[in-house]
Amino acid sequence: MDITFAQYAWFAPLFPLAAFAILTAMGRGLGRAGAWVATAASLLSFLLSLLIAIERLGGTAEDYTGRIEWLRAGSIMLHAGYEVTNLTSLMLVIVTFVALLVNLYSIGYMKDDERISVFFGYVALFTASMLGLVLADNLLTLYICWELVGVCSFLLIGFWFRKPEARAAAKKAFIVTRIGDLGLLLAILLLYWNMPNHALDFTSLYNVFHSQSDTLSASLTTLIALLIFLGAVGKSGQFPLHVWLPDAMEGPTPISALIHAATMVAAGVYLVVRTFDIFEASQAALAAVAIVGAFTAIFAAVIGLAQNDIKRVLAYSTVSQLGYMMLALGAGSTAAATFHLFTHAFFKALLFLAAGSVIHAIHTQDIREMGGLGRRMKITAWTFGIGALALSGIPPFSGFWSKDAVLAAALDESPWLFAVGVVAAFFTALYMARLFFLVFFGAPRGDAKAYAHAKKSPAVMTVPLVILAVLALLAGFVETPWNEWLGSWLSGEEEEGGINGLVVIASVGASLLGLYLGWLFYGRRSSSGNPAAEKASGLRRILERKFYVDELYELAFVRPLAALGRGLDAFDRVVVDGAVRLAGRSVQAAGKLNTRLLNGQIQAYALCALLGAVLLILAIAGRRFW
């Protein structure tokens, strides 16, 4: 057999892992040199991923699987393995590419932080775990990496640990996503005991579920699919577990781009794609995915309208776009979901990095204190604009093509899903227009001094922006209605091309309308005062409070649990421990009685002896009946 790059795919996570080990072992002593170690590692991973992908572009390469025995307990064998397919090689390229750019960007963004080498260590560990997740050939290996990316996300959200908000956000992210993780864990346990040969690898899953043999009952299949989806809901910030993702913006902005926009949050979508055979075997599960996805898409887009933190708007936008991907999956199209994941990774990373460039310059995240920055930061404004157009789905930017594919898939499934998608597209365009015009147009509203000091970001930050902008513009052409190259490459089957006029007109129309209204409200009139103060209606307050979901959770779960904890604590001290103390006291009392009896009086001793003798006789007599 020829030696292929795919055989060495496991080096891709190994490089950043080694970088993490070096950075951790050296501690802070490494300082800024650590940044370059991590960046070099991510460059090596990127080059390897590129080679693997190029090798597979020919379309003839076989899937490659390699595995080792991880754990054996008698007949139970658990493996750790990796698998290279067209899908995994695409994901490898996306992850390593975004990671590389974010590493470069962070060299500039984090240069004044004293814990810069810690930061790059965490990023390296994240990259390694994410690549492991992408490469995993079975669900257990995927789960292990899944948890590791979660913990890296937690560490990086809480990177500025002195801030109480960062601490709260990190804790929330970990705990909320863990709810989903437990679903995935239970799904793995169910699969383990129900699959033939206890197999957990994706090939076996394909064999069992794709053939529609009745190895697993229909209800069991649905249960497994829903549990897996619960994991995806947690990781990908779908309703109702979306609450952690906007708070995660407390982390450094490059992290928001890398983890909370381009890669980790897409892991939920990737998981569903990976296990899609199970979902296809259950109509109910698919419907659940579609409904949750569609609802999340519109729900988050509406909230995004009323947020005033530049990163939070983008965060809700991420939640909404992940909803689109889930919608596509629920409608049965992994190709559309993967395509949107692909383009979204570029334009959303771009938007976050551009936002970071703004924050870096004027040290605030509140869009009410921005305005007029377009004149001072030309590259940032232009690239942000490209990202915004891509996100809004304006042709020919990449987002148009992928959103079009998602909506076409939704229309195939149900007109209602399609309608929700189109309305969400309108809101998407509206909040992006609001964001863009408030930040870059009009007169500066914030601190004049900060505005005066706002300067262009260094090249190490703007070059990644430009690269990503080019991709946000062009990446959509890998899959157009004329040439469905990506879809057929991923699935290995020729797909029917064709353009659906209704979809194009509806989605582009909705987006243009959104942009136009945005221009009307925020672009033209913003110079005449603070627009946020204009309409403080009840609806707006609900939107600003994000539909009170956090407050609802506080009431429904957090407080009852805390009360239960206090109640049980009292129970433990008073009842359980009290019973023990009582038993102890009675023994003590008996002992005291005993000392009082042993006071030297012969009569008392005789009484004791008599009592003892009676007891003994009773015991002997009673033994016969026992």
Place this chain on the structure above:
Amino acid sequence: MLEDIPVLSILTFLPLLGTLITLLLPQSRVRFIRGTAIAFTFLPLLLAIALYVSYEPIVGGGAFAEKLTWLSIPLNTEAGLADKGATSYRLLFDYRMGVDGLSLPLVLLTGAVASMASLASVYIRKRWKLYYALFLLLQTGMYGVFLARDLTLFFIFFELTLIPMFFLIGIWGYFGREQAANRFLVYNGLGSAFMLLAFLILIATAGFSATETASGTTLSFSGSYEVLLANLADPNAAVNQDSIMYLSDNLKWTAFILLVIAFGIKLPIFPFHTWMLKVHAEAAPPVVMIHSGILLKMGAYGLLRFGAFLLPGQLQSWAPVLATLGVINIVYGAILACAQKEFKLVLAYSSISHMGIVLLGIASLNEAGFEGAVFQSVSHGLISALLFLIVGSLHERAETTRIDELGGLASVVPFTSGILLTAGLASLGLPGLSGFVGEFLSFLGLFDSYPWLVAVGVLGLLFAAVYVLRSVLSMTYGPLPDRFAAIRDVRFVEALPMIALTALIVLLGVYPALMTDMMSHSFDGLLKLLQSKVGG
């Protein structure tokens, strides 16, 4: 090479030799006493590692077994035994030591945790000579418990751990130390009484073995583990009511329930847990490292060694009960851990929760579960030892470990905080660290028979995330109160055991086969018995 020497006895009694030497040293030579104690703690660890290297799972530990007749008391032939066809009878007390895949991991754990605790004994501030003498004596007891293969001998070693522990808690602890020590003694004494009763029942019935001598058959009556194992597994002995080895079902049940209570107190199982809260909160950190790291595991070991191996039928019938108790432990401990304000109590309740997972493993009655129970025991031993080491380090500096008083420590003690976070993540079962493997195997094992209990049990993992992050983040993250601004990070002698324990936790998490391979084949006999009961 190790087979040629009585390695198990040397391993067990080396610390005792250390005790004697320590007692002979002059009180004033503190450094010398410490050096001796550390040396006699590390030597058994090295031997245990050598044992690990030369142990072959397929062969088992037979080559290392040791046997000496200790006491042989002739019995009166008129004691109702005359009709059993033997010419003489005797009571045998054997000195038997042995090792298998169940005890070896725990011996290694004992070596590792005791060694790290010996380094952590820098937190001890008074009466060093007595402290180290007791510390070493305790180790002999612990090694003996895991290596003894005779019920009487096991009992003696078990008691040998109680006495030094009582003084270690009562003399060197914090404010409420004496009450904690009393609590410890009362509970464990009670547990021992139950255990003794169970052992006597077993010895008096299933402890018989016949030997042919020139003068006729001799029936011996002993606590030998092998004899008990063979007799109890012998299907003929179980049905023949005339057999001297006949053990009625009622007696079997009595023995089993006594064992569950005895080792349940040690583990501890709800509602027998309140004593260990006091010990965790009041004893000195190196003492708690040993207590939480090793002594609790004697409960798990005893349940498996005697409850499961000797009385598999009873275990099988009681599996749902044990599994339910396990889930109660997990959830009850975890919810209470969420409600504590004192970090030491968070850890104490978290131990209760984690020991519940051991029960789940045992109740699953399959190899994944059994190995999961042992793995979880070892893993929790390492993690809680590390956590209490950190507690000692923080308490020495901040003079409190209350969650609501501490804060922002990562600014001043970044190394300790990093290790604390790692240990916390291991405790909440993060994959890649050892805690995950034990939990996963136990859940996997139990899921086959009781999926709903597992579904409730995994809630414990969610609560674990809550209590770990809540306490660790409030202590290390956030703004730093002014009064902690002058705190300095760890000294080398503290950092060393922290790094060593963390490394072990990572190693076992990344490559668990290091330990599971050791255990393979150790449960074969038991599993076969359980299988035959299902079949018949």
